[in-house]
Amino acid sequence: MTSTDQGGRTDQASRTDQASRTEQGSRTGPAGRPDDRTGLLRLPVLPHPRHPLERPERTGGSAAEPVGSRLDVGPQVSVVIPTRNEARNVEPLLRRLDEALHGLSGEVIFVDDSDDGTPEVIARVRPSVRLPVRVHHRTPAQRVGGLGGAVSEGFALCAAPYAVIIDGDLQHPPETIPALLGTAVEHAADVVIGSRYVSGGSASGLAGSMRHLVSTGSNRLCRWVFPRRLRGVSDVMSGFFLVRVAVVDRAGLRPDGYKILLELLVASGRLRVREIGYAFAERHAGTSNASLTEGARFARRLFALRVPKPARFALVGASGTVPNLLGTAVLHHVGLHYLVAAIVATQIAVGWNFLGCELLVWDRETGSRLRRYPAFALINNLDLVIRLPLLAVLVGRWHLGVGISTLMSLAAAVIVRYLVVDRLVYRRRAVSERAVSERAVSERAVSERAVSERAVSERAVSERAVSERAVSPSHGRPSEDGVSGAVS
Ligand SMILES: Nc1nc2c(ncn2[C@@H]2O[C@H](COP(=O)(O)OP(=O)(O)O)[C@@H](O)[C@H]2O)c(=O)[nH]1
Ligand SMILES: [Mg+2]
Numbered sequence: 001m002t003s004t005d006q007g008g009r010t011d012q013a014s015r016t017d018q019a020s021r022t023e024q025g026s027r028t029g030p031a032g033r034p035d036d037r038t039g040l041l042r043l044p045v046l047p048h049p050r051h052p053l054e055r056p057e058r059t060g061g062s063a064a065e066p067v068g069s070r071l072d073v074g075p076q077v078s079v080v081i082p083t084r085n086e087a088r089n090v091e092p093l094l095r096r097l098d099e100a101l102h103g104l105s106g107e108v109i110f111v112d113d114s115d116d117g118t119p120e121v122i123a124r125v126r127p128s129v130r131l132p133v134r135v136h137h138r139t140p141a142q143r144v145g146g147l148g149g150a151v152s153e154g155f156a157l158c159a160a161p162y163a164v165i166i167d168g169d170l171q172h173p174p175e176t177i178p179a180l181l182g183t184a185v186e187h188a189a190d191v192v193i194g195s196r197y198v199s200g201g202s203a204s205g206l207a208g209s210m211r212h213l214v215s216t217g218s219n220r221l222c223r224w225v226f227p228r229r230l231r232g233v234s235d236v237m238s239g240f241f242l243v244r245v246a247v248v249d250r251a252g253l254r255p256d257g258y259k260i261l262l263e264l265l266v267a268s269g270r271l272r273v274r275e276i277g278y279a280f281a282e283r284h285a286g287t288s289n290a291s292l293t294e295g296a297r298f299a300r301r302l303f304a305l306r307v308p309k310p311a312r313f314a315l316v317g318a319s320g321t322v323p324n325l326l327g328t329a330v331l332h333h334v335g336l337h338y339l340v341a342a343i344v345a346t347q348i349a350v351g352w353n354f355l356g357c358e359l360l361v362w363d364r365e366t367g368s369r370l371r372r373y374p375a376f377a378l379i380n381n382l383d384l385v386i387r388l389p390l391l392a393v394l395v396g397r398w399h400l401g402v403g404i405s406t407l408m409s410l411a412a413a414v415i416v417r418y419l420v421v422d423r424l425v426y427r428r429r430a431v432s433e434r435a436v437s438e439r440a441v442s443e444r445a446v447s448e449r450a451v452s453e454r455a456v457s458e459r460a461v462s463e464r465a466v467s468e469r470a471v472s473p474s475h476g477r478p479s480e481d482g483v484s485g486a487v488s
Pocket of ligand 2: 167169171283288
């Protein structure tokens, strides 16, 4: 993975470059930040200026120097821009950003998955903008997680305490960034969402009524699926937001495609969230990267965020009953012997379950599906060892219908599987746990007996001593009951 700035230098080189600018008196400083949980925020922010949106006070320099050029303060905001083929948009975007962040210390990080020369355009424009600009270009093999993966990688590169995520096609107004930052600081918010659905917001830039419908529908769906986590959030689908980098737990994120905000809000701990309105504009140039595939990715991610993995596995397994039953019935109906029909239908169900597991359970597996399939199919075909003899009895001997027999054999396979797992896996553990606890009880009994025997013998010893003293006047004056007052 390469991360390059204008001259095609590596990310490391770019950071070194930034650090050296610090020494020359720019806005970065050497100390680490205390809230850097991820260890990713390499550059510090020394005490904030009087107001976050106010230009920081100068610490020296000539009157001719631009304000803020000799401060030992890191950038206040890192603007992360995911780009995929935005060559025609990055120049106007950079110019507007430069203007909008004038007076703030910021930096721009492109996480680029383009094949249209977007990094080259950025490299050409970069010398003419004031903001430090970095490009992290991902080769096709490195484009894990699409848009969401790009944003997540962008978080790792942020030098500022706040990251603002903004699209590269000018649908989000860079001029709103100071307001996002101001709101975050004023309300101590972890996330400030640019929303199209609060006062001051507008979604008029959405292309067509279908996109409007998809946007409002998926917003509603998300809030319905996560009513508590997303309470009060009007625009879960927003791609324009600010986040305090310290609250981003990248290890806990599984970004896949669009809607990284949903992932952040749901997968992170409790976050203080605010929203401000903005007008969603039309795309400046080029075409949208959104597609039906992205829609499917979103639905899958929503499901995975809501339902834990074991439950997803169980659901997929249970759903396999349908193709199994239907397949057996249909194949038998068209003339196949019921045992052959059961074997073939089981293969259909195994394929169904495999796809379900790949898409919904282990949805981030990489590598060849073809390689995983044989082992999966073998394990799932073991059921037939139980089911085929049972089917032979139910249909062949008892003359029950194929449908009901298939259902019964599937249920029997589940019960046998349960019993086998219960006896072989869990009972054995339970037995060994019981043995351990019985041993512990008997050891305790032995040690208690030893304690009481010790107590008895100690009492005997002391009684003997007392009685010996009682007969010997040299051991102090005997009391009336025969116990010497000198014995303690
Ligand atoms: N790095 C990266 N950026 C992407 C990817 N897909 C979309 N983007 C960027 O994400 C932003 C939003 O995408 P866009 O195509 O405008 O989608 P739309 O606004 O929903 O129509 C734009 O800046 C895109 O260039 C991707 O796979 N990787
Ligand atoms: Mg767009």
